[in-house]
Amino acid sequence: MNQSSLTCRYSNVAKALKAVILTLLMIMLWQSALFSQGNFPGSTAGVRAGEATWIWYPGDYAIWLANKMQNRRTERGSFLPVFWKMDSHYVLVEFHKDFELKAPERVRIAAEGRFNIKIDGKALTGSPENIVMPSGKHRLSLKVFNQANVPAVFVSGDDVKSDSSWKVTFEDKEWIDASGKASDKSGTIYQSVGYWNFNSALQKPSQFHLRTKQKQAVKKEFLPDGSILLDFGQETFGYVRLKNITGKGVVRMYYGESREEALSRDSCETLDTIMLQHAVSGFDTMTASTKAFRYVQISTPKGLSIDDADMLYEYAPVTTRGSFSCSDTLINKIWQVANYTLHLNTREFFIDGIKRDRWIWSGDAYQSYLMNYYLFFDQPTVKRTLYALRGKDPVTSHINTIMDYSFYWFMGVKDYFEYTGDSALVRTIYPKMVTLMDYCLSRRNKDGFMEGLPGDWVFIDWADHLTKQGALSFEQLLFCQSLKTMAICARVSNDLKGAAEYSKLSNELTRKLFDVFWDQNRHAFIHSDIGGRSGEQVFRYTNMFALLLGYLDSAKQKEVVSHVLLNKQVQAIHTPYMRFYELEALCAAGKLNVVTGEMRNYWGGMLARGATSFWEQYDPAAKGAAQYAMYGRPFGKSLCHAWGASPIYLLGKYYLGVKPTSPGYQTYEVRPQLGGLKWIKGTVPSADGDIQVYCDAKKISVKSSGIIGVGTLIIQSKTPPTTVQGTIRKIQDGLYKVEILPDQQYVVNYVAM
Template identity: 60%
Template sequence: MIIKKMRCWLLLTLGCLLLPMAGAMAQNQATWVWYPGDFEIWLGNQMQNRRTERGSFFPPFWRMDSHYVLIDFHKDFDLAKAEEVELRAEGQYNVKVDGKLISGSPQRFTVPTGKHRINIKVYNQERVPAIYVRGATIASDNTWLVTYEDKEWIDASGKASDQSGTTWLQAGSWNFDDPRGAPSRFRLITEPQRAANVAAQPRSMVVDFGRETFGYVKLHGLQGKGNLTLYYGESREEALATETCETLDRIVVDQPQKAERTTDMSKAFRYVNIQYDQGVSLDSVSMLYEFAPVLERGKFRCSDQQLNKIWDVASYTMHLNTREFFIDGIKRDRWIWSGDAYQSYLMNYYLYFDTPTVSRTLFALRGKDPITSHINTIMDYTFYWFMGIYDAYQYTGDKALVQQMYPRMQSLMDYCLARRNKDGMMEGLAGDWVFIDWADGLSKKGEVSFEQLLFCRSLETMAVCANLVNDKAGAANYQKLAADLKAKIFATYWDENKHALVHSRVDGKPTTNVTRYANMFSIFFGYLNEAQRQDVKKYVLLNPEVPKITTPYMRFYELEALCAMGEQSYVLKEMKSYWGGMIDLGATSFWEEYDPAKKGAEHYAMYGRPFGKSLCHAWGASPIYLLGKYYLGVKPLTAGYDTYLVEPNLGGLQFMEGTVPTPQGDITVSCNLKQIKVKGAAGTGTLRFQSKVKPTSKGGKIKALPNGQYEMQIAPGSEYVVTYQALQSPAVK
């Protein structure tokens, strides 16, 4: 039903989320455009300031930037014949053709035959300056150039300057293709939903919507005079705890006739405890489910029904937290946290491949110069931001995003480089939050090895992006900085006796403490040699004496490291135990934190509050990424899946099948103990697998590799069927 309504909505409503990232629009397709990042920052401000805590306004902890209020747009055209142009703008504006000002604020004007430049300057303090231009061949799109300062002057004779130091960028855009659908009108869509169960009492009712959800509560047949309060709960216990539940709404009722009333703000809940005065009556309750209509392209099914359930709950968790941006959790913060978002990007590439939400989130997180703190005030979250841009390029092949982001990357990296200590390491300074993970007793003192690893990866990202924008000097500098830091990391932290990277160095001396964080990242960053990889697997990742990780946030990376080491069978058992454990406790979406040792309502407590924990947190959806990348085994080898690898690993399953989305179509994989089927829509793929016997394939040429491995090239548009015999791990119970 939702999918059907989504299709109708796409045809009828403005501002949808499903179209591909701007940059591949049809010829002469006009769309609203703005200064890159400004709409994203403005929209982020709107969303993040909706958070409330027990009815009180609760804004973000960090500096909030705003859009530039005056923007100059221009583009050059060569017309075969004169053309009438329609213009709409958000804000006050003027128009120049070839430098000559047109009187007034024309909604239509004519551009003569030949070569001409159109300039449009827009001012808007309240909303983002944006334009929509449409003619027979002239159209506003992201090939227009924009600036927030034109740096020109006029001399005493009236002559304009011959040169300018203005920096022009390509315009930002999304999918606002209707001239009436200005960006400031964007809203998520809603769909009516009924309650699953209602327990009514005199002057109260407890409404259960059946699973975690998000939206507006709708009160039917509301009548009378008095007060009504809605206490929201992700659990029944929270909804009934009127003094300690996290969110609520208070409504003053003055309604002589029966009427419908919808709450002003959307909220997260499963249960709603509604209490009202004796002078108030209420017939029934429903809700308007609010969501972003992203299309679920990624799929996974296998022989293990519990794992299928884990995939379904993970995808629903991801759906709830994919909104205007990738947010952390729907109940409490509803903010854009870089560490949470980084994992959402990766899960998104295996579920939706919705690139506009990635770019919006990156722009909103970065904000504007000058930089006065780390992103979200957290050192590691700054580094995740850099890494997110690298992954966006690797998965999508979109150079335009890198080009728009590169100046912002440079200034943010300059900020980081300026905060190094005398030894060239990153260490928490005043105002820095060194987060790493929610873990009791985890030291953040001194130079933490985990932070140096993320810093090194960020410098490598800078080098890659510098090359993409042809900044050769910058690329060489960043690469040298990364290589020097990497050498220093292993000289400082690698302990031969511990067979691992130690956690930190304090006052110039490495500690003896070993944690999982730096060690597991060093595996999938490719920083370890084979002997070190095996040591880390044995002495850290599979060592019960090393403190365990209890958050889905860092379990994501721990299990990725194990998958990268070929431990899919072990990881499958862990997923079934950990995520399956939440489902066994009744979870309908995955939580911010899960400790199997806790009992009952203890599971809902966090931050010193009985219901502080989020029971729908984006980072809980990580099985999506793990199953797509390490079981179906699909990943890009070069940008935008121009070349890619399919390396299926059953990991104890009897069969599995699924779909992985890419920029140009889907890759489908089906695998059991005797047969593999693969089809890719575009790009050149490599199927790699192991077999006990010599495999065969119709239409594919199989190449033998050492250690029982085989490879076969996958051409676009053709399905390949391989007959083989799997090297199978014991079935997972």
């Protein structure tokens, strides 16, 4: 396509064809307007008190929506489905709630699917959209069937409303005896309903889609063969729109996260083809599906021209509530790009990367949860992702088929409870935790260790020389943490017998872990045990996880830091995925100065290469187009991967120093550390409010806004600190604390260590 062909016109289009094109154009404009408005419910807030909302069987909407999202993946135009078992929603469910009304009440009913209505077990005629609930005590029941979409109901009256207090089941086990009497006793198990802020009868869950907004390319380049290369200035995601098309033929589009990829017609990961079999004039069209890209090469045949092209950027309108800035402009840039990276990968769910997989991987999602708690604090996206990953019973494989990803799923539930205090989610999902843990326990070897069996993918990390055979210390450590999680969630769910059993299993496995894998001479955990013979390799993985999860006493912490984490003879980690945990372990060990340097070198290194979002993997030694290669493909690497955004979490939890110490920030700790920076400031969100922190070498300021819990400010100071807002208490030499009460600001003068 050259500049003159872009402006050429065809004037001999038949009137009938023009009418068809105008009709199609009107449809496209209507769709564009619909897309730009979006249909995304309030993302972070729950259903407001007294407000009706659409309800469904818990987890089913997440499973249904995940099926739609994850099956959009294509590679060079070919459909590529997921590698694991996909479940579906229950097609027939029953909802009910008991009400006590002082007077009769008119109630509006809406449903997704065919439905019937019962009051006190007596069916009403037809499927009325409006009913009258009589005064007194009554039970309202609705049974809904929907094969295509999730059965859901919306009930709206003055007092009779569908909300989180309703109960639901997928099998009501109702029966009638020979006399016609209905059963008054059954083994039906009812769950609390699921919901997600679809708070209008017209806002049907099945019609949900993300929002879009128009974006223009920042640069247009005409290539020698007549095609055009658009540069949108940064990594982005959405639909490409072609404007004012004239002529007929096939338009081909080649997408690239890098310029090299977009120019490689034979090797780019994603492409689109638009066929215009009949001549058109002044026609606009849009790609059928979303793509990730920065660059787009558009190739048109002779006789077809396009005036212009732009895009509709698709996004989840989550709110950035967390913040961070400091004296180092590079660290500030790293935080900003990490923020954008996580935004791009926060969609209907937390996904791994926007170009290639666009799937929900448990290991990737686990890190996104943690980053989310310091950026968006978006609870619904975490819940949807947990439900979608777990799916339905029976359990036939590990989550994503990966052993460690099952363990990350358990750990994700634990962290969600600790950060949010949402015990309702724990109680609802606990039965699925039990069945997944039963599956794990059934696959232990004779020594009680988890070991990869046929059908299991043991991942850990992308790394050379990392054996996956036998019992691996890393997997046993995550297994220990998963059993601890089960004990916590069992207590929340009032399963005291289960809590005792899971605690016992966790303690036994922890002892075995140290007996078999801890090498006193190497001052570290060794990697594997194959057939009772311990290997001699030491990798960073088990050792750094043992430190950050609290499995090491102070003496072993020092050994691991010295002999593993700061030991360049131990194989280095090259993925941001495991750098996340390596740097967290160093933070937990108090080595923030080291972490600051590593962030500048590693994430700063990607920025120096022109990154506008953070990558799946970064090797400083790779140069030119070779830096984009992965999986045996020249452009297989994702240049926008959720696990690359980990500085958000590290800077929030360890530099600003904020973390909950009991579920839902009922109590919390603020322990700011400069890590070699001159000053830091930022905000950490919670379910109820925000915590604002400022710290330099002489002053610390902390304020909680809206948080009902009580915090503790921990101060490391060469001299006794002073404040006028509270009482400073000495913990030990050089370490002090101040109680932080809600909605008050504390300013402490101190001398940094």
